[in-house]
Amino acid sequence: MNWREHIHSDPAVLTGKPVVRGTRLAVDFLLELFASGWTSAQVLEGYPQLTPEALRAVFAFAAEAMHEESFYAVQLGAR
Template identity: 40%
Template sequence: MENLIERITIDSEVVHGKPAIRGTRILVSSILEYLAGGDSIEDVLTEFKELTKEDILACLAYASKAIDHKEFRVPAA
């Protein structure tokens, strides 16, 4: 899971410092909203052609760690 989390970055210069997928301006929360709305990983990948399945899984891993209140590091961009 830690390797996946490395795909998520927080940079105050990118999308106001909100967690985003590395190298993009796509918010973790946006991907989670698509999935929560019933879209499949394949649906999300069709919508966001620059993403990979691992990017989507990284969003889920980030959310899992965030709600578990465990301390973890997100690399700066």
């Protein structure tokens, strides 16, 4: 999946957040919908400007971003 065909960033749109091309739907917003329990069908119904390919691109973008980042475990308090 070449997410670059579907995801882009423009400083004039949502201060440069990655969005689905041709929309103002940010990648993080769409991921939050899924994290909240939305299904692909619900997202596509609620946002008809999206395509199934664009949704796959959101996940491909997120996966690639995770590969490129370093994460550190932080203990928030004693157990």
